Amino acid sequence: MAVVVIILVVLGVSARETEFSLTTLFQAGNAEAVTRFVRGLWPPETNVKFLRTIFGLMVETIEISLVGTALAVLVAFPLSLLAVRQRGEEFSRERLGTARWVLRWSLYYLARAFLNLFRGIPELVWALIFVTAVGLGPLPGVLALAVHSTGILGKLYAEMFESVDQRLVEMVRSTGATEMQVLFFARLPLSLPVFLSYTLFRWECNMRAATVLGFVGAGGIGTQLMISMKLFRYNEVMTLILAILILIALVDILGQFLRTRVLDAPGKCLR
Template sequence: MRTRHALTWSVLLTCAVVAWAAQGSGISLTALWEGRSGGARLAEGFLRPQTSPDFLVDVLKAIAQTVQIAVTGLVLGIVIGTPMAAVMAGGVGAWAPLRVLVRLLSAVLRGVPDLVWALLLVAIVGPGPAAGTLAMALHGTGMLTKLAAEQLEGVNPAPVEALRLTGAGRAATAALAIVPQARTGLVSVILYQFECNIRASTVLGFVGAGGLGQDLAISLRLFRYDEVSTLVIATLGLMLLVDVLSRRARRGLGATTKACT
């Protein structure tokens, strides 16, 4: 009997929470019905994508800029995040207060969403790909530091201890015993971060950070839904291509997967 009452109260509480959430979200059938004309115009534009040569050239330039932002942000993240990961990894044996400081910095960098970093940097350096690249580099540094440190900590400790017994220092131990074991995992992490950068760069453009997202935002504001259709197709095509190439590369390395965060 007590179990049945508990189940009843759990169901009622769940229903109350769902009803409260739905009420605050603003979703209603009335709003969907009132927006049917806008939805029809959007669907009409999507069925007739813009294919003029001049616009397609602009789309290709935006794709190239998106890839440039993602690659440059990734490289900056690797350059900054790799030494931070080495300090943060427990097996390397770095100075404890420095490890805590790096762990805190990594948490701050990845805790602030890349979209927020982009908004801040657009205000500092102005709209354009530079803001998107720096935002991606900051957030990516935090992510790469955490994920790379986990890879470095997950190695077999036996070779590490054996090298330390020979009198090798921390740098030599990391270079000869830790990094070689974690190499496959580190490459996998970098490939996944590149995938995340491609996805993020299309979103950062909505706040003026360049790439496909910026062109998509402009076309949406001008109600040019045929251009929106072409840009969405280009975005999906780019993401699918990067996903396929990354999966094949990871499969060739025998690496595991991690989700973008």
């Protein structure tokens, strides 16, 4: 009961501090602005030239998310191996020696620090940094998604490897296998379905994020959305919103298809 009261008090204070009020939205001036905006959305812009432009931007958005996710996987995987907390007698100071023990834990905390830094800064901020560094276009969008996703995937991969059944890991290790062999013959095969699921889900998230990065000039369909909003061309905004919804729906369908096909493959092989 005390926990519920505390939560309600915190919510009440937060609502007051953020000036939360549903009635504000329906005040005379605000309601008129919303009505004017909604009316301007219809009918959507169907000019052939504009639709071609949107199609090109949709393709660019997909490409940004794909390349950004692929780069993130390539960097996150080795970082995740360093960020795995090793357990057991084999990793004690007495067994490794002071120098190797210090090196192992230094690399562990360094990898964790990098992963925390990468995911702690939002994609939009990374996009602003890379737009300043390399200029406008899809490249800063790719780099922003890659860096942020590296932090997220690296943490997920590390926790995934740590959660593998240690009895199986020790069984492989008892045969005299090196840590690299333990990784490829125990940790990775046991974690493969989860590994693929995390990666596919992150790609879906990057697709959604890529539609927003254009607001800061990092390419994709968000760039045109920002331009149309600034020019008060709300019918173009409606067309762009519909295009984004279609794009996200297609990505969701593709993600479900890949999960059912790819993630079932290891089970079929085992059977």
